[in-house]
Amino acid sequence: MLAVITQGLSGQHYTVQDFTRPLHPVKSTGDTLFLVETNYPATGILLKVDEWEKIAGSFLISGMDTLNFTEGDEGPAGENKKFSNLLTFSNPIYSFLFYPGRIKGDIQFYYINAQQNKEGSTAKPSKKKRFRLCRARHD
């Protein structure tokens, strides 16, 4: 099973999940894919791995899309770790297929929830205009 660590600070918009192999391997044309359930509405996903790992070659599949993880551009993450690039989704996802590629060691998934809180929105609902149907009179 996945060990889920939720860093549940108030107001936080992300959560962290440890990836532990083997989980739910799904055989697919010779490569081993893992089904990952996020347990969190993820609009953004990135990996955190040891800095000597090669991230290139790992990817995820969500819906009809295969999205590649690559080295992050924002510099080291501290404690000999590094982040991947940030993958985003138009709508939150709750599961995906993951291929770790050449990553051998520990992997942490960072899930971001950037959805706008509809309830908290100050935007006023649009008012529907009412139209009166007018017919030409033919006397």
Add this chain to the structure above:
Amino acid sequence: MIEQSAWREGLPDPSYERIKTTVHNVIVHHSAGSNTDTNYTGIVRNIYIYHTEIRGWSDIGYNYLVAPDGAIFKGRDPGSLEQDNVLGAHFCAANSGTMGICILGTYTEVSPAPESIASLKLLVNWKLGKDSLDPVGTHPHLLNASLPVIAGHRDGCATECPGEILYQSLNGIRYDVQEIFRACGYRAKPVETAIKNSASSVLTISYTAETLSIRFNEGRNWQLKLFDLLGREVYRSNQQGSSDEVILFTDDLATGVYLIKILCNGNVYTDKLICR
């Protein structure tokens, strides 16, 4: 442009002391994210959360972000400063003197949308015109002594950013912006690059996109000649020793390499001029 208050709605405001920087280099990035995600506001919000909550930065790193549909998002909140002059966090931990523009998407194998390139040019043209920066020039930076004024992230440190395809297109963007500059009548300020020999104490040569300027620090007995690569003299200064500075407009010179020969106080100094 899309204001921070619009895309950041519902997320915590940044809280920090803003620092002003005088920009000499515009740094182009790609977000290295999905090319299929069309919720551009959502992408910017994701990056903001990543930078502020996961990385622990005070705000989003970039000054501006450009979406594939051409929409320009204002990035790091400048507070009372200007959007283009607030110190960001995007360039290899050496951000002073830079302004960061992030093109949303990954451009290692595909080209950015024409709309995002058009917005990038618009933004760069505005900034360079405002600060009289040379679109095809360079300005020394801590990480790169010849950092182009319009540079890619990888010009500062080892990274794939802004993606090979976008990086290769930067040269075209530089010349396109230069063309707009000319059409608008903008002029770039000279970037002083003292020549690296004994002449540096005697004279200083500065280049811009359209001018060659020579300032004589010692003595006023000088003459300037310009030769093409075939050794033909294409220019000779008419005046000798009447001023401590000469400015030569290079607009009329054909594209190519020229040799500058300066006679000053009985010595001969040479340098190379490349007209692109």
